[in-house]
Amino acid sequence: xxxxxxxxxxxxxxxxxxxxxxxxxxxxxxxxxxxxxxxxxxxxxxxxxxxxxxxxxxxxxxxxxxxxxxxxxxxxxxxxxxxxxxxxxxxxxxxxxxxxxxxxxxxxxxxxxxxxxxxxxxxxxxxxxxxxxxxxxxxxxxxxxxxxxxxxxxxxxxxxxxxxxxxxxxxxxxxxxxxxxxxxxxxxxxxxxxxxxxxxxxxxxxxxxxxxxxxxxxxxxxxxxxxxxxxxxxxxxxxxxxxxxxxxxxxxxxxxxxxxxxxxxxxxxxxxxxxxxxxxxxxxxxxxxxxxxxxxxxxxxxxxxxxxxxxxxxxxxxxxxxxxxxxxxxxxxxxxxxxxxxxxxxxxxxxxxxxxxxxxxxxxxxxxxxxxxxxxxxxxxxxxxxxxxxxxxxxxxxxxxxxxxxxxxxxxxxxxxxxxxxxxxxxxxxxxxxxxxxxxxxxxxxxxxxxxxxxxxxxxxxxxxxxxxxxxxxxxxxxxxxxxxxxxxxxxxxxxxxxxxxxxxxxxxxxxxxxxxxxxxxxxxxxxxxxxxxxxxxxxxxx
Amino acid sequence: xxxxxxxxxxxxxxxxxxxxxxxxxxxxxxxxxxxxxxxxxxxxxxxxxxxxxxxxxxxxxxxxxxxxxxxxxxxxxxxxxxxxxxxxxxxxxxxxxx
Ligand code: HEM
Ligand code: SF4
Numbered sequence: 001x002x003x004x005x006x007x008x009x010x011x012x013x014x015x016x017x018x019x020x021x022x023x024x025x026x027x028x029x030x031x032x033x034x035x036x037x038x039x040x041x042x043x044x045x046x047x048x049x050x051x052x053x054x055x056x057x058x059x060x061x062x063x064x065x066x067x068x069x070x071x072x073x074x075x076x077x078x079x080x081x082x083x084x085x086x087x088x089x090x091x092x093x094x095x096x097x098x099x100x101x102x103x104x105x106x107x108x109x110x111x112x113x114x115x116x117x118x119x120x121x122x123x124x125x126x127x128x129x130x131x132x133x134x135x136x137x138x139x140x141x142x143x144x145x146x147x148x149x150x151x152x153x154x155x156x157x158x159x160x161x162x163x164x165x166x167x168x169x170x171x172x173x174x175x176x177x178x179x180x181x182x183x184x185x186x187x188x189x190x191x192x193x194x195x196x197x198x199x200x201x202x203x204x205x206x207x208x209x210x211x212x213x214x215x216x217x218x219x220x221x222x223x224x225x226x227x228x229x230x231x232x233x234x235x236x237x238x239x240x241x242x243x244x245x246x247x248x249x250x251x252x253x254x255x256x257x258x259x260x261x262x263x264x265x266x267x268x269x270x271x272x273x274x275x276x277x278x279x280x281x282x283x284x285x286x287x288x289x290x291x292x293x294x295x296x297x298x299x300x301x302x303x304x305x306x307x308x309x310x311x312x313x314x315x316x317x318x319x320x321x322x323x324x325x326x327x328x329x330x331x332x333x334x335x336x337x338x339x340x341x342x343x344x345x346x347x348x349x350x351x352x353x354x355x356x357x358x359x360x361x362x363x364x365x366x367x368x369x370x371x372x373x374x375x376x377x378x379x380x381x382x383x384x385x386x387x388x389x390x391x392x393x394x395x396x397x398x399x400x401x402x403x404x405x406x407x408x409x410x411x412x413x414x415x416x417x418x419x420x421x422x423x424x425x426x427x428x429x430x431x432x433x434x435x436x437x438x439x440x441x442x443x444x445x446x447x448x449x450x451x452x453x454x455x456x457x458x459x460x461x462x463x464x465x466x467x468x469x470x471x472x473x474x475x476x477x478x479x480x481x482x483x484x485x486x487x488x489x490x491x492x493x494x495x496x497x498x499x500x501x502x503x504x505x506x507x508x509x510x511x512x513x514x515x516x517x518x519x520x521x522x523x524x525x526x527x528x529x530x531x532x533x534x535x536x537x538x539x540x541x542x543x
Numbered sequence: 544x545x546x547x548x549x550x551x552x553x554x555x556x557x558x559x560x561x562x563x564x565x566x567x568x569x570x571x572x573x574x575x576x577x578x579x580x581x582x583x584x585x586x587x588x589x590x591x592x593x594x595x596x597x598x599x600x601x602x603x604x605x606x607x608x609x610x611x612x613x614x615x616x617x618x619x620x621x622x623x624x625x626x627x628x629x630x631x632x633x634x635x636x637x638x639x640x641x
Contacts, residue, residue, distance in 0.1 A: 027553060029590045047593060049617050051555035080627055095627075099553045341623055412613060413621040421616075423623045473611055 001062060001364055002147045002291045004112045011155070012109045015116060019043050020102035027099065044115025045101055049416050052096040055118040056108060060128035060146040060170070061089030061367040063113075065358035068365055070111045072350035078104050083350065085335060085343040087407060087458055088167075089127050089367040090118060094414055116154065121162045123153035123233075127169045129177045130366040130374045133292060136324050139191045142172035144289040145198075145225065148280065151288075152226050159233050163240030164248035166233070167205070170198075178369060179461055179485035181213045182206055184250045185232060187225070197221045202232055202262065203254030206455035210491050211251040214259045216266065226279050231269035235262060294325075295362035295377055301327025305380050314436065315387050318398040323377070331361075331375040331386060332368075334397040334405065338434045339427050342408040343371035352393050360386055369458075369485075370407055370446075372400070402439040403447055403512070404430040407458055411451030411468060412475070418451035420468025420475035421501075425449055428505045433512075442512055445525045446484070461485030463526040464508055465492040477504035481511060481537055482529045490526075495538055507541045514540045544574035544602060547582055548614065549595030557617045558592065565592060568629065569618035570606035608639070615640045 004012070019039070026036040040046075044055040056071070071091055075083045078100045079093045086092055096104065108114055117124060126146045133141040149168060153159065159166070169180045172189035180186035186201040197219045204213030220228045239257065241247040254262045303326060307313040321330040333353060336342050345353070353373055357365045360382045366374040378386060390396040399405045406429060409415065411422030426449055433439055448462030452469075459465035465480035476498040483492030499507055512525070514537050519528045529537070546569075547560035558565035559572040560582060566572070575582055579597030586592045599610040609615050620628030622637040630636035 032590070033587065033593055047550055047555065049613070050557055050620060051550070095555075097554045412616055413623050416613075418613070421622065423621075427623070475612065 001064060002059070002143075002288065008151075009109075009112070012112070012114045012116070015043070015114065016102065016105045016109050019105060023098060023102050038120075040098075040101070041119040042116070043101070043105065044118035045096065045098070046119065047416070048094065049412075049414050051094065052098055052101065053414070054093045054096045054101065054104065054115055055086075056091050056093070056113060056115050057118050057125045058090050058113075058367050059150050060126055060132070060143050061130055061369075062132075062143060063365050063367070064111075065354040065363045065365070067111045067113055068350055068354035068357065070108060070113065072347040072354065074104055074107065075350065076347040082344050082346045084341075084410065085345065085367050085371050085373070087369045087371065087409075087456060088125050089130075089369055090125055091367070092410075094410075119165075120160075121164050121166075122160050123149075123156065123162075123166045123168065125167075126150055126153070127167070127178050127183070127369060129171045129173060130368040131177060131321065131330055131376065132172070132366075133294065134323050134325075134328075134330055134376045135173050135175070136322050137175055138173035139189050140172050140196055141292050142170040142187075142189055144285070144292050145187070145189065145222070146170045147288050147291070148226070148285065149229070152229075159237065162233070162237055163242045164245070164250075166236075166250070168229075174487060176485070176487040176489070179458065179489075181489045182210075182458075182461055182485055183213065185229065186213050189222075190219070192219055195221060198225050198228075200228065200232070202266075203251040203259070205249050205251045206458060206460045207249070208246055208453045208455075209249075209252065210455065210460040211255060212489050212491065213251070214254065216254075216259060216263045223279055223282070223285070224274065227273035227276070228266075228270055230278055231266045231273050234269050234273075235265045295364070297325045297328060297377070298379070301379060301381065303327060303380060305383060309384075311391075312384060312387050315391075315396055315398040316383065318400045318402065318440075319396075320383060325377075327380055329378050329380050329383060331378050331383070332400045333373040333375065333390060333395050334399055335372050335395070336399055336405050336430070337394050337397045338399075338404055338430045340394075340430075341423050342406050342426050345373075349393050349395060352389065353395070356386055356389060370401075370405065372405070398436060399439060401444045401446060402436075403433045403442055403445045403464075404439055405446075406430060407446075407448040407462075409450050409457035411449075411457075415451060417454060418468065419470035420451050420477060422449040422451040422457055422466075422468055425466060425468075425477060425501055425504060428501065429508055432505055432509060442515070443524055445512070447508070448483075458485060459483075460491050461489070462492055463524075463529070464511060466504060466508075469498060471498070475501065477501065479504060479507050479511070479541070481534065482526060484526055488526070493534060495534065495541060497542075510541045510543075511537050544600055544607075545576060545579050545597050546572040546600045546607065546609070547575050547579050547595055547597055548572075548617070549583070549586070549592040552591050552593050555593075559618075560586070560595070569600075569609065572600070572607050612640060
């Protein structure tokens, strides 16, 4: 795991001091809200529906037990005893006082954390695969590159005021667990003739105008990725629409300019960039990569697991994934108890997860874009003990990638931009399908809910997606089918007129009935949808 | 009626204009008629309230009910955590929002 060097720490400490002064001046009345607002946003502090909300960066979703414990401490001391893990692999606190914010940032800085660039038109938290470094099918650990890009993008003077926010995802396996092509730039590390480099996709995103990023280069050698991205961002920064917020994302530029023209300009810029020596020297790449060296795994561990306990076996089946080292496994911790709030964890739960990471997983955790937590290096022999501990804390729901493993944005219960509530809909659907055997019968089914067109809940990428809209002051929910954020990326299609809260739960159930009636040999929901198309679903749902 | 709301600068709490000061309870709000903007500007300049704005509401038998669901949620707290709402003891508090 990456550890700050003296420059990283000095920068973060300096930022805390600066923000403390800015906050004091605001509280004293020397700064107006118009002057202060951009300053607080640069430090991840929003004003939401009920209070200030602080978004804390978790670079590529990786953190240590000590950092996790600090999040619990902040929830307990400064918030209302819980935090919300998000699709950007970050955490948000919903009940922050402005007067506490400098102290919170100072406490975060003691464990190498901050909230810089978690808002604003800059390069945001870089997301990555939660199984990085341990998945069986990856080419290399994607996180050293993600870390390099974090360092490149933090405080990058040219890209601090882009036309709009900018999101990058890095993966290194053909299985996409990061919705890579729904990012402004997606990088997939691949190996060609023994050389590692990146396939580059540009111009994806969700929001009001969802787009899947087209490939703009099929290989950039590892050592030139920074110059290449610099070129991509520079072309976007030059031509991105600053006159219209809704057309300002790179997806619109690539779409309007055309992929080929965008690529041509990027190549031209890249040829120039390469002459400037922007790319880091090999020694720096090695320094970063060394920080992600595999932990000291034990050799010769047993692979057998006693599955005689039915509940444990059930959990094993859904939550535990193969690890590339024999004797080890990957544990997925569900933050989706039936009827709970997707992504929320109490201080006590956060502390417990930190303990488990320290004790059983080489002190390392991952936040997933599906709002769950991963312990990435667990000895198979410890799985039973971990399960017992999780179960006691209501963290052992065996529903990974099943219909109740719902991604839901905070919606109108917390978010000032929302049109409708997302959480109650998620709760009702989970309750409708509470029976875990029924969920397993349905198999992989990714359901995602957003409370407005901004799509923070990834509804476009849901096999079943739900979008909250406002119809004359009343909450209304549109249903979408067929989306995917994985390597078979696709955008969901709207089924038809929307529903009220209970109506959309019924509509989801009808969609699953159509699937069960039509599926053939091992098809997932999304496969059946692709084969039979929208018509049978639409017919059943509006019958 | 028109009522004035905003957030407290230091705490972020949702607050309502009572005619003299700000209250955490929507039921304390007064009708500002067409003076909302004027009061809002003066209060924002005094800097203890952030982005004050006027909304429509109704007074009924039980108190003041904002017209839009968003403002009712702001007045109550999250409907999914009634323990964190302003009516934690009332199990049916969420119904007030809908
Ligand atoms: C705190 C309240 C939030 C605000 C004000 C907010 C605002 C927005 C806005 C304005 C957009 C649209 C951007 C665009 O397409 O130009 C957006 C997109 C997005 N937000 Fe949020 N958001 C919030 C919370 C969240 C949360 C909690 C998550 C994670 C669960 C999240 C993750 C995302 C994602 C993944 C997108 C889609 C990104 C894309 O299309 O590239 N946001 N958000
Ligand atoms: S999708 Fe809309 S409602 Fe949901 S968090 Fe994003 S901005 Fe808020």
